[in-house]
Amino acid sequence: MEVVIAICDDLIEERANLARMIQTYSQERDLPIQLCFFSSGEELLDAFHRSQQFHIVFLDIYMPNCSGMEVARQIRAAHDDTAIVFATTSQDHGRDSFDVQASDYLLKPFRQEDVSQALDWCLEHIPESVRCLSVYSEWEQRELPLSTIQYIDVYGHRSRIHTTQSVLVVRRGLDDLEISIQSPDFLRCHRSFLLNMNYVDSLEGNAFRMSDGTLIPISPSQTAQIRNQFIDWTYIKAWQQK
Structure with missing residues (x-):
């Protein structure tokens, strides 16, 4: 999965500094990352309005015209x-950052370890609804x-x-695809089938x-185990939906 990250800061040197640290993280984790740069909150919001999707947004608070906090409120209102x-x-906006459900709050000048920790946390908590398979x-x-x-x-x-x-x-085996997906919503019910339980109508x-x-078979040697996994998942x- 390629992670799409936006950096929004009115100072070009700050954007470049943060980009270098994110690229270092990308190389260390062997993780493909696409970086998008914005010099104002208005530019970033315009990208959102054009349906551009970002997994993570690094956002400066003190920017002319539209502050980072106001940008965050508009993003959060439309993109949970x-x-x-x-x-x-x-550090004056700690309470406000909590109100917009910010994932982290980094103070300049940045340290590589702080940026890496923030990225680790964000990537561990990417919702299933926005995860992709490359x-x-x-x-x-x-x-x-x-x-x-x-x-x-x-x-x-x-x-x-x-x-x-x-x-x-695709020229990839099912074992490899299952490892790449690594989702609790997917069930390997047979050596030849991996299914998304959200699309199961019935047993x-x-x-x-x-x-x-489509009727997808359950492995005869694991029938009881797989049925129980599906029932547990439905519960x-x-x-979670309550």
Whole structure:
């Protein structure tokens, strides 16, 4: 998954300094990161209004015209899933940062360890709804939101990813894809099938009926265990939605 990060600061040297630390983190973790730069809160909000999505936003508070705190309030009002990290010179806005559910509050001048810790926390808490699976299919790199993947099955020596929009064929094994996804919403119910439990309509004997009508078998040697995993997941999901 490529992590998309926005840096919003009116000072170019501050943007460059923070970008270097994020790039160092990217190299140390072998994590692909896309950086986007904004010199004002208005520019950042315009990107949001154009439906540009960011996993993490590093936001200075003291900027002309539209303050970072006001930008954060507007982001939070429309985008619950975006992680906001304040990067500023003052501790005076601690309470305000709590009100907008900021993930962290960094004081300038930044230290590499502080930036790395903030990124670690944000990445550990990326919601399932915005996580993506990076795959190479049809001669291009694709970012597939996990929430759109219904199930994956084995097709010869390849895997087919069935999404809500299309079916993509990739030259990757199911074990590898399962490791990359690493989501509690996905269940390996058979050596040839990995399914997203959000798209299960019902349990029918030793199979799952998916929302598109597909019947996916349950491994005969693990029937009881897999059925229990699915039942436990449904209880947890129902409890989280209360």
